[in-house]
Amino acid sequence: xxxxxxxxxxxxxxANHPDRVEAEVAKRIYAQMVLxxxxxxxxxxxxxxxxxxxxxxxxxxxAAEIGxxxxxxxxxWMAPSYRDHGALFMHGVPFHHVxxxxxxxxxxxxxxxxxxxxxxxxxxxxxxxxxxAMACRRLGEERVAIAYFGDGGxxxxxxxxxxxxxxxxKAPVIFFCQNNGWAISVPxxxxxxxxxxxxxxxxxxxxxxxVDGNDAxxxxxxxxxxxxxxxxxxxxxxxxxxxxxxxPHTTADxxxxxxxxxxxxxxxxxxxxxxxxxxxxxQRGVMTVEEPPAIWAxxxxxxxxxxxxxxxxxxxxxxxxxxSVYAEVPDALAAQMEDLAEEEAPDARN
Amino acid sequence: MPAINMATALNQALGQMMxxxxxxxxxxxxVGQNGGVFRVTAGLWETYGAERVMDTPLAxxxxxxxxxxxxxxxxxxxxxxxxxxxLYPALNQxxxxxxxxxxxxxxxxxxxxxxxxxxxxxxxxxxxxxDSAEAPLVHTAGIKVVVPSTPxxxxxxxxAAIEDPDPVIFLEPIRLYRLGRAEVPADLYxxxxxxxxxxxxxxxxxxxxxxxxxxxxxxxxEAMAGDGVSVEVVDLRSLKPMDEAMIAESVRxxxxxxxxxxxxxxxxxxxxxxxxxxxxxxxxxxxPIRRVxxxxxxxxxxxxxxxxxxxxxxxxxxxxxxxxx
Ligand SMILES: Cc1ncc(C[n+]2csc(CCOP(=O)(O)OP(=O)(O)O)c2C)c(N)n1
Ligand SMILES: [Mg+2]
Numbered sequence: 001x002x003x004x005x006x007x008x009x010x011x012x013x014x015a016n017h018p019d020r021v022e023a024e025v026a027k028r029i030y031a032q033m034v035l036x037x038x039x040x041x042x043x044x045x046x047x048x049x050x051x052x053x054x055x056x057x058x059x060x061x062x063a064a065e066i067g068x069x070x071x072x073x074x075x076x077w078m079a080p081s082y083r084d085h086g087a088l089f090m091h092g093v094p095f096h097h098v099x100x101x102x103x104x105x106x107x108x109x110x111x112x113x114x115x116x117x118x119x120x121x122x123x124x125x126x127x128x129x130x131x132x133a134m135a136c137r138r139l140g141e142e143r144v145a146i147a148y149f150g151d152g153g154x155x156x157x158x159x160x161x162x163x164x165x166x167x168x169x170k171a172p173v174i175f176f177c178q179n180n181g182w183a184i185s186v187p188x189x190x191x192x193x194x195x196x197x198x199x200x201x202x203x204x205x206x207x208x209x210x211v212d213g214n215d216a217x218x219x220x221x222x223x224x225x226x227x228x229x230x231x232x233x234x235x236x237x238x239x240x241x242x243x244x245x246x247x248p249h250t251t252a253d254x255x256x257x258x259x260x261x262x263x264x265x266x267x268x269x270x271x272x273x274x275x276x277x278x279x280x281x282x283q284r285g286v287m288t289v290e291e292p293p294a295i296w297a298x299x300x301x302x303x304x305x306x307x308x309x310x311x312x313x314x315x316x317x318x319x320x321x322x323x324s325v326y327a328e329v330p331d332a333l334a335a336q337m338e339d340l341a342e343e344e345a346p347d348a349r350n
Numbered sequence: 351m352p353a354i355n356m357a358t359a360l361n362q363a364l365g366q367m368m369x370x371x372x373x374x375x376x377x378x379x380x381v382g383q384n385g386g387v388f389r390v391t392a393g394l395w396e397t398y399g400a401e402r403v404m405d406t407p408l409a410x411x412x413x414x415x416x417x418x419x420x421x422x423x424x425x426x427x428x429x430x431x432x433x434x435x436x437l438y439p440a441l442n443q444x445x446x447x448x449x450x451x452x453x454x455x456x457x458x459x460x461x462x463x464x465x466x467x468x469x470x471x472x473x474x475x476x477x478x479x480x481d482s483a484e485a486p487l488v489h490t491a492g493i494k495v496v497v498p499s500t501p502x503x504x505x506x507x508x509x510a511a512i513e514d515p516d517p518v519i520f521l522e523p524i525r526l527y528r529l530g531r532a533e534v535p536a537d538l539y540x541x542x543x544x545x546x547x548x549x550x551x552x553x554x555x556x557x558x559x560x561x562x563x564x565x566x567x568x569x570x571x572e573a574m575a576g577d578g579v580s581v582e583v584v585d586l587r588s589l590k591p592m593d594e595a596m597i598a599e600s601v602r603x604x605x606x607x608x609x610x611x612x613x614x615x616x617x618x619x620x621x622x623x624x625x626x627x628x629x630x631x632x633x634x635x636x637x638p639i640r641r642v643x644x645x646x647x648x649x650x651x652x653x654x655x656x657x658x659x660x661x662x663x664x665x666x667x668x669x670x671x672x673x674x675x
Binding site: 082104120156183186192257316322 | 379380382383384385387405406407408409410411412435436438439474475476477478479615616645646647648650651652653654655657658661663664667
């Protein structure tokens, strides 16, 4: 069955699709991947220093995160999950917001970008993406919706209900599943008895594609194609991006309890998605060997600046937790705000 | 007796029950090789194998739903939901089936199922990892709901829950898993489901609470003792059935009551406790009963957690108020 779902690949051995990504776009993807890796490493350090809370890094998944999001138009709707800050950056969320979020101080999203708050309950946001897509079509807008989720997400009822809905309503939606091998300690072989995840799309009349999730250009192209399909009234697409979670599930997780360090070997070194893309871009003549060090240096600067900005942000106002619950604060809730104001407790933690 | 924390006490209860009850199986997300994200099932997979300690697919409705089937079919399942915020896909099973099967089968079937759920806030967890949704569970007929606040009660209540012929939702206050140790008998013992615990005796006011709020109540009681206020603390520990007799007895003695819970105020279980007092101790009351609860807003990101949850100062203000009223 896995043979029926060949891996869509653009870069390296076994490439089976031509590269259709413009040079500038490819370079931008690379720079954003470097930024994401730098951001993750920095945030892990901050967590260890106790300056931010639990953090889910996406190290190893940069190609899937960035390649996919780079193919969207900025008007497209994105429904991310907790590990998708990379896709959020790419879609226009400034990354000091993501630091603030990790500090427990704010929302994961910014007012300008068309993104929903990162979904924490697994797959619960997939039906939202379907509804957003249905709204876009009904309103005659040239936009699609994309939902990000993991291999574990395919086990939840909401995944199946959302795909079924999307199929029935032919919604212009993309289901982007990053199969990173693990759902915390549970391997994908324990999520499903089928050899692939993407084959589940068949049961719902949804187009399915399996892509090399460590090949950023392939990820870009499959999303671009899914977008065209959706806008051309060809219906929804489910993409399974095969990748690997190199780091812990979150900074609170210890992967040595359930997987040997050797399991990382096929996904690191020359197979690291950043290394693969850099080598390819140099080969293709899009980038010189001198460029990556400068790109890394710039990434470090940008990340440090964003982190400074977030860390130096003022403490939250304690009343702010009431602000946006309702469009208008009901009287009973206003009374509770007064009770809070009487509290001599210092402002909320920063 | 060795002093252990609540997580270890729960782990002991599970291990000893696995050993004595061959029908016992454990299922949930990451409960096997990983030993649970809070390590409550640590070591069990190694000892009892993957057939009895089952890592499941990520599907809460199927975890609870299949456990209902297992229980009817003759096993004694203990299902783990990873955090209370992730229980909700299984609410369909709980509301639609769990408490109804006894009555709907006219007693032909019992559902001896335990659903363990880490719950509550206070540990700077990411969003949606700190909910306290005990009220809708308590509201559901046909199930029992317990919540220990000490390592001793944790072990004894879990053993009792596993042996109970009916479904028990077992809430584990996340903040208390590793907060302090207490002496716990090494052998198996039971804490009966139903009776509350008189956590501290006092004469001026009754504080009624459960879970992590019991620690806040005790802390406040201690602080107020310095001001000459004698606070009694009742730890409900069994939310359903609820020990109405102990609540009534305490309030008849003190004449004043404050209920503290970390779930939002409106339609929280505090309202039920107030009704119990009103029904059984009305003529003894010297002041209106007060509630201290989380505010009626969704659990905020953790920078707000300390002011969202009841604080010692809010509990003190409520106590002063009932003393003045
Ligand atoms: C409904 C629900 N159940 C359980 C959890 C706890 N949890 C958080 S992440 C996770 C594993 C998710 O794995 P996967 O879907 O593969 O995504 P990944 O973390 O690998 O990106 C679990 C069980 C949750 N967030 N939501
Ligand atoms: Mg995964």
